Amino acid sequence: xxxxxxxxxxxxxxxxxxxxxxxxxxxxxxxxxxxxxxxxxxxxxxxxxxxxxxxxxxxxxxxxxxxxxxxxxxxxxxxxxxxxxxxxxxxxxxxxxxxxxxxxxxxxxxxxxxxxxxxxxxxxxxxxxxxxxxxxxxxxxxxxxxxxxxx
Ligand code: ADP
Numbered sequence: 001x002x003x004x005x006x007x008x009x010x011x012x013x014x015x016x017x018x019x020x021x022x023x024x025x026x027x028x029x030x031x032x033x034x035x036x037x038x039x040x041x042x043x044x045x046x047x048x049x050x051x052x053x054x055x056x057x058x059x060x061x062x063x064x065x066x067x068x069x070x071x072x073x074x075x076x077x078x079x080x081x082x083x084x085x086x087x088x089x090x091x092x093x094x095x096x097x098x099x100x101x102x103x104x105x106x107x108x109x110x111x112x113x114x115x116x117x118x119x120x121x122x123x124x125x126x127x128x129x130x131x132x133x134x135x136x137x138x139x140x141x142x143x144x145x146x147x148x149x150x151x
Contacts, residue, residue: 002027004084004114007034007073009127011043012148013053016125020088020116021064027114030063032080037070044131056147074109085113090123 006021010033025031033054037047045053051066058064069076073085085105087098102113125143133140141149 001029002084003030003032003080003082004028004086005032005034005073005077005080005082006086007036007069007076009036009038009041009043010050010054011127012045012050012130012144013057014125014127014130014144014148015142016088016090016118016122018057018145019119019122020086021058023116023119024086024114025061025063028063028084028086030065031086032082033058033064033066034073034076035066035068037068044134053145053148057145072108074105074111077109077111083110083112085111087113087115088118089115090118090126 004024004027006024008017010017021031021033035047035050035054043050047068051068054066058066067080077083077085085102087102089095089098098113098115105111105113130140130143133143
């Protein structure tokens with residue numbers, strides 16, 4: 001069984017995440033969307049809301065699960081018996097950042113990180129841009145899946 005996790009804050013889920021998740025599930029038997037819980041981080045959406053956006057968006061796909069985690073990503077992989085971490089790459093900045101994390105995770109465990117490039121047209125989307133548009137009363141509907149739009 002090839003099980004991967006897709007870790008992130010998902011504050012909120014965007015069409016960029018959605019794209020990586022739908023393409024990622026074609027590579028694995030099961031994909032766990034791992035919603036990070038960090039006591040020091042300020043979120044716009046509550047943990048319950050962030051989970052609900054994802055659960056509802058993938059309700060028809062039984063191989064996609066949603067769980068929360070705290071602490072090291074590699075420890076969570078161990079706990080759920082996942083051999084792979086899925087991450088998305090939007091730009092060179094993401095690459096440099098992700099490279100350091102992937103190397104560290106590889107030192108800490110046997111885990112392999114699998115990267116997918118953003119589909120064209122979605123590389124500019126980030127949760128922080130969505131939050132900015134929301135804060136300033138703009139139309140964010142073109143940036144997020146229906147389940148987030150409904151909020
Ligand atoms: P984090 O808090 O770890 O940055 P995010 O929720 O912002 O979590 O992102 C989780 C993952 O989704 C990361 O691998 C990130 O690169 C990827 N991602 C975010 N937005 C996009 C996008 N527009 N296209 C592809 N991947 C994306």
